[in-house]
Amino acid sequence: MLRVSNLEAVYQKMILALRGISLNVKEGQIVALLGSNGAGKSTTLKAISGLLAAEDGHITDGTIEFQGEIINNISPDQLVKKGIFLCMEGRRIFKDLTVEENLYAGAYTRKDRSSIKSDIEKIYEYFPKLKMLEHRKAGYLSGGEQQMLAIGRGLMAKPKLLLLDEPSLGIAPLLVKEIFENIKKINEEEGLTILVVEQNANIALSIAHYGYIIENGRVVMKGEASALLEDKNISEHYLGTGKDIKEGRSNRRRQRIVW
Amino acid sequence: MFFLQMLINGIVVGSIYGLVALGFVLIYRASGALNLANGEFVLFGPYVCLVIMTALNVPFLVAFIGTLLFSAFLGLVVERLVIRQLQNAPTISVIMATLGLSSLLAGAVHIIWGHTTRTFPPVFPQTPLNIGGIIITPVYLWSFIIVMILLVIFSIFFKYSKIGLAMRAVADDRQAALSMGMSVKFVLAMTWMIASMVAAIGGILLGNINGVSPTMSAIGLTVLPVVILGGLDSVMGAIIGGFLIGIIQNLAGGYLDPLVGGGLKDVVPFIVVLLILMLKPHGLFGSRGIERV
Ligand SMILES: Nc1ncnc2c1ncn2[C@@H]1O[C@H](COP(=O)(O)OP(=O)(O)O)[C@@H](O)[C@H]1O
Numbered sequence: 001m002l003r004v005s006n007l008e009a010v011y012q013k014m015i016l017a018l019r020g021i022s023l024n025v026k027e028g029q030i031v032a033l034l035g036s037n038g039a040g041k042s043t044t045l046k047a048i049s050g051l052l053a054a055e056d057g058h059i060t061d062g063t064i065e066f067q068g069e070i071i072n073n074i075s076p077d078q079l080v081k082k083g084i085f086l087c088m089e090g091r092r093i094f095k096d097l098t099v100e101e102n103l104y105a106g107a108y109t110r111k112d113r114s115s116i117k118s119d120i121e122k123i124y125e126y127f128p129k130l131k132m133l134e135h136r137k138a139g140y141l142s143g144g145e146q147q148m149l150a151i152g153r154g155l156m157a158k159p160k161l162l163l164l165d166e167p168s169l170g171i172a173p174l175l176v177k178e179i180f181e182n183i184k185k186i187n188e189e190e191g192l193t194i195l196v197v198e199q200n201a202n203i204a205l206s207i208a209h210y211g212y213i214i215e216n217g218r219v220v221m222k223g224e225a226s227a228l229l230e231d232k233n234i235s236e237h238y239l240g241t242g243k244d245i246k247e248g249r250s251n252r253r254r255q256r257i258v259w
Numbered sequence: 260m261f262f263l264q265m266l267i268n269g270i271v272v273g274s275i276y277g278l279v280a281l282g283f284v285l286i287y288r289a290s291g292a293l294n295l296a297n298g299e300f301v302l303f304g305p306y307v308c309l310v311i312m313t314a315l316n317v318p319f320l321v322a323f324i325g326t327l328l329f330s331a332f333l334g335l336v337v338e339r340l341v342i343r344q345l346q347n348a349p350t351i352s353v354i355m356a357t358l359g360l361s362s363l364l365a366g367a368v369h370i371i372w373g374h375t376t377r378t379f380p381p382v383f384p385q386t387p388l389n390i391g392g393i394i395i396t397p398v399y400l401w402s403f404i405i406v407m408i409l410l411v412i413f414s415i416f417f418k419y420s421k422i423g424l425a426m427r428a429v430a431d432d433r434q435a436a437l438s439m440g441m442s443v444k445f446v447l448a449m450t451w452m453i454a455s456m457v458a459a460i461g462g463i464l465l466g467n468i469n470g471v472s473p474t475m476s477a478i479g480l481t482v483l484p485v486v487i488l489g490g491l492d493s494v495m496g497a498i499i500g501g502f503l504i505g506i507i508q509n510l511a512g513g514y515l516d517p518l519v520g521g522g523l524k525d526v527v528p529f530i531v532v533l534l535i536l537m538l539k540p541h542g543l544f545g546s547r548g549i550e551r552v
């Protein structure tokens with residue numbers, strides 16, 4: 001469904017953020033994109049969703065192919081209409097809008113106005129907490145509730161491919177679990193294809209089918225999620241379960257994972 | 260009685276300030292820039308309206324609608340030719356550009372219409388109304404009613420329309436709005452069109468009250484204390500700030516000006532703003548947005 005090949009991207013014409021990333025997302029799958037802070041995860045998602053230009057970034061090489069079409073130079077609103085939706089890092093809900101209005105905002109590009117109301121009810125079934133907060137300004141929600149809203153808002157666009165940028169960021173562990181269970185459920189029930197970026201590799205791989213690990217703008221490892229979870233090397237370096245944390249290298253990586 | 264008279268004049272003029280300030284606040288919310296050409300937008304409205312009325316010999320209402328179309332077009336042109344070129348420029352450049360624009364527009368008005376004061380042909384009924392001993396000229400009453408109707412229309416527009424939602428979303432978080440597939444360009448164009456239209460309406464109403472002359476662009480300055488008082492990013496604050504400044508101005512003009520020989524009317528609003536900013540640095544209703552920690 002999505003094929004990224006040798007993607008290179010720069011910010012401000014000089015900061016090289018991606019150095020030839022290649023990855024594949026098959027229809028109906030959850031794919032995890034893992035890596036430490038600054039590895040280029042968010043940049044990859046921004047490139048796919050056309051949002052690099054708004055941050056003075058450009059794709060300098062490589063291609064992004066979505067359902068057989070090269071989408072390198074397509075504007076963000078066109079991409080949302082084609083079915084790619086990015087839930088940005090840090091939730092980025094509209095603070096001064098109510099929960100309900102945020103969900104309407106997600107449906108902005110849709111033409112079928114009549115079914116929006118019933119789709120909002122469906123979001124409330126996935127995230128019952130949001131129903132109770134329906135008329136509250138989103139800025140007053142807790143971090144976890146805001147993340148649920150951000151994902152719900154994404155679903156309102158009826159995307160074919162949902163990109164999630166660190167849904168666990170700054171959220172209490174218990175809620176993280178609930179949110180990832182919901183992501184899994186949405187994937188299974190709606191057949192929605194999901195590319196999820198995480199620093200919390202354990203939880204992401206627990207729901208993913210396939211995973212990529214990137215570092216310094218390059219893919220350094222890839223494989224079935226279950227295989228990545230079992231790999232000793234990976235668990236030591238990326239999953240924060242390594243025993244040997246006295247060793248400097250491992251220690252440094254652990255610190256980065258803690259964020 | 261004198262007090263009530265001044266109060267009512269203040270409320271009416273204040274409601275017009277609020278309307279003009281609304282346009283100013285919308286632009287600030289959408290792009291973070293101050294529109295220093297707002298006073299000239301106000302100035303263009305009544306002149307264009309007068310020209311349409313006299314040249315084409317059409318009724319006021321027709322001229323009014325024609326002026327709105329012209330103003331929307333003016334706002335759009337400004338956005339396309341000036342603001343959009345500065346999309347990635349620092350905010351201060353945008354503000355300087357609006358300053359340049361204000362001289363340009365003021366110059367255009369001067370060249371085209373000169374600097375004599377003109378008066379609207381009687382548009383509203385002339386006989387004053389006497390309500391419980393208070394004399395209200397119909398033009399005041401009608402201006403107030405028109406502003407109120409417009410404010411209701413705008414609140415419904417912002418609250419319930421799709422474009423209104425997009426405008427609020429862009430003001431809240433521009434990047435996130437882009438990721439929803441909203442067109443920030445479209446929202447900015449809409450914002451400038453609306454700001455230019457409300458300024459023109461304010462100008463036409465003021466022109467009906469006081470006559471039309473280039474000095475009307477001073478409202479561009481008056482609107483500054485209004486929006487600073489209300490909080491630069493608050494639509495509600497702009498409207499309430501408008502009322503407050505209008506009332507303060509008229510009371511100061513009525514009671515203090517005779518004592519010192521005039522001039523306080525224009526100074527007092529700024530003094531009030533200074534005092535309020537000491538207590539509330541973001542204005543009465545302004546915010547840096549909701550921050551959760
Ligand atoms: N808006 C930006 N302008 C300039 N450099 C940026 C910008 N965003 C990210 N970068 C740089 O690009 C690199 C990759 O960042 P990012 O994709 O955000 O990493 P990750 O999401 O994996 O933490 C980093 O070196 C970062 O400093």
Ligand SMILES: [Mg+2]
Nearest residue numbers: 041042043089
């Ligand atoms: Mg990131």
